[in-house]
Amino acid sequence: MGTAATVATCALNQWALDFDGNLERIFKSIKIAKSKGARYRLGPELEICGYGCSDHYYESDTLLHSFQVLAKLLESAATRDIICDVGMPVMHRNVRYNCRVIFLNKKILLIRPKITLANAKYYENSILPLHVCQNIFVFCQETVPFGDAVLATKDTCLGAEICEELWAPNSPHIEMGLDGVEIFTNSSGSHHVLRKAHTRVDLVNSATAKNGGIYILANQKGCDGDRLYYDGCAMISVNGDTVAQGSQFSLNDVEVLVATLDLEDVRSYRAEISSRNLAASKVxxxxxxxxxxxxxxxxxxxxxxxMPIQWRHHSPEEEICLGPACWLWDYLRRSKQAGFLLPLSGGIDSSATACIVYSMCHQVCLAVKNGNAEVLADARKIVNDETYVPEDPREFCRRIFTTCYMASENSSQDTCNRAKLLAEQIGSYHINLNIDVAVKAVVGIFSLVTGRSPCFSVYGGSSRENLALQNVQARIRMVLAYLFAQLTLWTRGMPGGLLVLGSSNVDESLRGYLTKYDCSSADINPIGGISKTDLKNFIQYCIENFQLTSLRSIMSAPPTAELEPLVDGQLSQTDEADMGMTYAELSIYGKLRKIAKAGPYSMFCKLISIWKEICTPREVASKVKHFFRMYSINRHKMTTLTPAYHAENYSPDDNRFDLRPFLYNTTWSWQFRCIDKQVNTLLLTHKYMFAQIQQHGLKQLSEL
Incomplete structure (x- = not known):
């Protein structure tokens, strides 16, 4: 028997409930794998039905159609003489399981259910785990092994993990490796988060570093129909080293990684690990x-x-440039819309959003240049031209991207000029309009009904009047954005409508620094999970890599909503002054609140240490109280957040990632009393220590 095993792993852009498209992509990956000599093919998690089905997993239709697709795979000549490992839901004794169905030559060899489930963002509570191996009836087979088992081929032994099981502290590959399993497979639905890829790669490599073995990872790629973007990164690792790497961000719907590996490398690696051999005798x-x-x-x-290869990791700026752009492309082509419309204010957030669309145009042109027929076909459908070939990103951008600067009497000429110049450099179809007539009409209706006319605070109005007048402007912009999205192409003699893009960053959402149903309300938001700090770094990246010189003035300008009157033609309003906190502080609050699971008191305790060089305990207490007060007052806005690309684990989107109330006791009376008590204790301790030092110093002086 030979020792050179040829295996294939895939990254597939599957789409929830797109059974025709999913089957086509699975078939394509199997054919590519076979053409390269592979004898085993691994696909991503739940690839038959799509990973983001959520409540559709409860539906009998999802199970029925998954088995219908499986039947076509079993019957096809394309699946002969290759072990195919596909993912789908399976119901056993009225319980639904997330399973791998492994088959060869029309026979199902094993159905292996997932053992460890991921957290809430994956919505897997509807598909349960199972440990015990049983036999069940499937199709025409009297029995099919179902449960936690491994495959013993003539030349080696394979064991399956499913996504989260690699991340678990008691991963199955540990026991499997000790029991002689030489090849570990992992079918994943692992989504992209900024700076996450290195963790995934390290986990794969470490899985075989201590115990030896071959690790094969498949992953979903693209947008499966929700906020998450799956970034591919199929890979193969041997004895702790990466030997094959797939792309992290790509517009290719099907990517297949094939490698021929020497099984003796695993055996010789394990032979000299005495501790492993001792543990194996007891497994x-x-x-x-x-x-x-x-x-x-x-x-x-x-x-x-x-030979081991060095994994090439993208910088966070590159991840922002590539990930959300690929996510936007999937939304655009699958929604069958004709492009995007973005309210472009001339600030960092909307400019970063525009740059992501421009990056998408770059990637489309590059994919077409490299011969991607699917991308070319999708581009032609979007622009409604069967002969069109996207070659220049600026030209393609003008066809599919409309930007709109919505001025008011409170807008400065500087922001207008910055928006116009950026639009010219990226090539978008740009519109300038003024919203004052609409704003005055709405306020006029209020005055006609009530007999009262609200004023801005600079003209003597109250804070309530001031806020209401700002909100009217913001909401009028949302109405106009959707109007122009529906009819702009009509006025240009072009078919179709546009998706409206939002541009509210994750920190503003966390603080609630946005108007409910304003121009942050949109169809999708590519930067809704990205911090202001990362967006600034991304803008700098675009200046250097896309030569978008207009971004320099945008970077240097203070962030502002421009909803209050100008003073002598100059800004009187800035975002950080309005919020009462900086964007840098907001990122820290967000991470402590969500990732570190810190309430007001715990956050205070952590921050007095983190900020001990720059803030007194009383100042820290004041900042923490202000954050939680504003967070809880505005928490209701999270229920209406535009679906956003999920890039940070502290996303406040309560529709998917932040399962917290939206009605709070905003006084936080008990929590804030605990903080005050601790501040007083620290002050008394500080005074006592100061007195001791002073007293000790005077005593020394008297002795002299």
Whole structure:
């Protein structure tokens, strides 16, 4: 028996409930794998039905259609003489499971359910885990092994993990490796978060570093129909080193990674690990499903040598440039709309959003240049031209991207000029309009009905009047954005409508620094999960890599909503002054609140240490109280957040990632009393220590 095993892993852009499209992409990946000599093919998690089905997992239709797709795979000649490992939901004894269905030559070898479930953002509570191996009836087979078992082929042994199981502290690959499993497979639905890829890669490599073995990871890629973007990164690792790497961000719907690996490399690596060999002698054996098939050829003569490669990680700025852009492309082509409309204010947030669309145009042109027929076909459908070839990003941008500067009497000429110049440099179709007539009409209706005319605070109005007049402007912009999104192409003699893009960052959402149903209300938001700090770094990246010189003035300008009257033609309003906190502070609050699970008191305790060089305990207490007061007052706005690209784990989107109330006792009376008590204790301690030092110093002086 030979020792050179040829295996394939995939990154597929599957779409929830798109059974036709999903089947087509699975078939394509199997054909590519076979053409490259692979004897085993691994696909991503729940690839048959799509990963983001959420409540659709409860529906019998989802199970029915998944089995219908499986039947077509089993019957097809394309799946002959290759072990196919596909993901789908399976119901056993009225319980739904997230499973791998592994088959060969029309026979299902094993159905392996997921053992460890991920957290709430994946919505997996509807598909439960199972440990015990049982036999069940499937199709025409009297029995199919169902449960936690491994495959024993003629030449090696394979064991499956499913996504979260790699991240778990007691990962199955530990026990499987000790029991002699040489190849570990992982079918993932692992989404992108900024700075996450290195963790995934390190986990894969460490899985075989201590115990030896081959680790094969498949992953979903693209937008599955929700806020998450799956970034691919299929990979193969041997004995702790990466030997094959797929792309992290790509517009290719199907990517297949094939490698021929020497099984003897695993055996010799394990042979000298005495501690592993001792532990292996005591391990509880896994149920083995014997397979009359080999992953290697018996006449292998040449022994492959797999050299470790250095994984190329993207910087956070590159991730922002690529990830949300790919997510936007999936939304655009699958929604069958003709492009995007963005209210472009000339500030950092909307400018960063425009740059992401421009990056998307770059990636589309590059994919077409590299021969991607699917991207070309999608681009032609979007622009409604069967002969069109996108070659210049600026030209493609003008076809599919409309930007709109909505001025008011409170807008400065500087922001107008900045928006116009950026639009010219990226090539978008740009519109300038003034909203004053609409604003006055709405306020006029109020005055006609009530007999009262509200004023801005600079003209003697109250804070309530001031806020209401700002909100009217913001909401009018939302109405106009949707009007122009629906009819702009009509006025240009072009078919279709536009998706409205939002541009509220994650920190503003956390603080609630936005008007409910204003121009932050949109169809989708590519920066809604990205911090202001990262967006500034991304803007600098665009200046250097896209030569968008207009962004320099945008970077240097103070962030402002421009909803209050100008003073002598100059800004009188800035975002950070309005919020009463800086964007840098907001990022820290967000991470402590969500990731560190800190309430007001815990956050105070952590921050007096973090900020001990710059703030007194009383100042920290004041900042923490102000944040939680504003957070809880505005929490209701999170129920209406535009669906946003999920890039930070402290996203406040309560529709998916932040399961907290939106009605609070905003006084936080008990929590704030605890903080005050601790501040007083610290002050008394400080005074006592100061007195002791002073007294000790005077005593020394008297002795002298």
């Amino acid at each position: 509880c054996p896994y149920p083995r499903v014997k397979v009359d098939f080999a992953l290697s050829c018996s006449d292998d003569v040449a022994v492959p040598t797999c």
